[in-house]
Amino acid sequence: MPEDIKSMYEQELKEAFSEMGEPSYRASQVYQWLHSGVKSFDEMTNISKSLRQKLMEKYYISSAAIEKKLVSDYDDTKKYLFSFRDGEAVESVLMKYHHGYTSCISTQVGCRMGCTFCATGKSGFSRNLTASEMIAQLQAEQEDNQIRISNIVLMGMGEPLDNFDNVVRFLHLVSSEHGMNIGMRHISLSTCGLVPKIYELADKKFQLTLSVSLHAPNNQIRSRTMPVNRRYDIDELLKACRYYIKQTNRRISFEYAMIDGVNDSDAAARELASKLKGMLCHVNLIPVNEVGGTGYQKSKRERMQSFISILEKSGITATVRRTLGSDINASCGQLKRSVSRKNAAKGDESK
Numbered sequence: 001m002p003e004d005i006k007s008m009y010e011q012e013l014k015e016a017f018s019e020m021g022e023p024s025y026r027a028s029q030v031y032q033w034l035h036s037g038v039k040s041f042d043e044m045t046n047i048s049k050s051l052r053q054k055l056m057e058k059y060y061i062s063s064a065a066i067e068k069k070l071v072s073d074y075d076d077t078k079k080y081l082f083s084f085r086d087g088e089a090v091e092s093v094l095m096k097y098h099h100g101y102t103s104c105i106s107t108q109v110g111c112r113m114g115c116t117f118c119a120t121g122k123s124g125f126s127r128n129l130t131a132s133e134m135i136a137q138l139q140a141e142q143e144d145n146q147i148r149i150s151n152i153v154l155m156g157m158g159e160p161l162d163n164f165d166n167v168v169r170f171l172h173l174v175s176s177e178h179g180m181n182i183g184m185r186h187i188s189l190s191t192c193g194l195v196p197k198i199y200e201l202a203d204k205k206f207q208l209t210l211s212v213s214l215h216a217p218n219n220q221i222r223s224r225t226m227p228v229n230r231r232y233d234i235d236e237l238l239k240a241c242r243y244y245i246k247q248t249n250r251r252i253s254f255e256y257a258m259i260d261g262v263n264d265s266d267a268a269a270r271e272l273a274s275k276l277k278g279m280l281c282h283v284n285l286i287p288v289n290e291v292g293g294t295g296y297q298k299s300k301r302e303r304m305q306s307f308i309s310i311l312e313k314s315g316i317t318a319t320v321r322r323t324l325g326s327d328i329n330a331s332c333g334q335l336k337r338s339v340s341r342k343n344a345a346k347g348d349e350s351k
Ligand code: SAH
Pocket: 117, 118, 119, 154, 155, 156, 157, 158, 159, 160, 190, 191, 192, 211, 212, 213, 255, 257, 286, 287, 288, 289, 290, 291, 331
């Protein structure tokens, strides 16, 4: 079985090359080719034909093939459905901001966490992505648009901390000098709250931004929409968040999807404010994306305003997140679901 060469650290590649009797600078050359986005060993023009042949026998290069692409009519947001060598597919969204391009990538095919408002959660879990498959999503978007991505958010399909080792490997690779060289400060990781893994991540002291999907001010509401809360409750989660801030000195971003009549009352805002008081944090309010079959609806605009003003009065900064690509279901999981439903119905993949 050929090995996944793009998931290897530069140092690991050097060790493997030394076993093949190749000098370590060759490993660095190959590493740079891999992270510049080549799809075959034959594109590595400064590597001898015989070494390319050896590499081809021993390794494969991950890539992400575009299965489907939707472009927003309102802004330049693009949503992709990518497939990998085993046919599994994930979504990714490319967004253009004034400071550059941000890519939202997936970390798993599906998700085990089962949040009731989430399209991905409803589709079940298939497998973890490798580090190279996370990189391949970025490379495919760069190639398709002839651009450089400057920021990454791990907010696509899947729970990044449920695929901890591969995600940590990805973070090291993507930020490495001879890799894509995207600094940790340009990366955000979003989690539903796998508490032990938050501690583990905190101890690594990465300078990335941690987003925590809170979506509720107490256990009663949170356990109803997020099954993970029955394993690690909100107080344990906030304790882990405080530890994270202490270890990294980084502000945490709390995500809060506003669901009409579920978590958007003034009482909920007051409870949230008291729980977050004194924490180095920011709250992002997002009108919930209405996923078919969940029955959840977006909170009204006035409700969101009232909620935000209660938080601000308590000294907690909060913003309503700008939703990009709302016409293309830019929230992950929805495109894949609509494609699979259409395929099941009539074998048709067109929009
Ligand atoms: N599993 C991770 C990251 C992927 S989900 C997590 O849950 O944090 C990325 C974000 O989208 C999370 O904040 C998640 O709560 C949110 N989300 C999922 N479904 C949504 C929906 N229907 N409307 C609004 N936000 C949603």
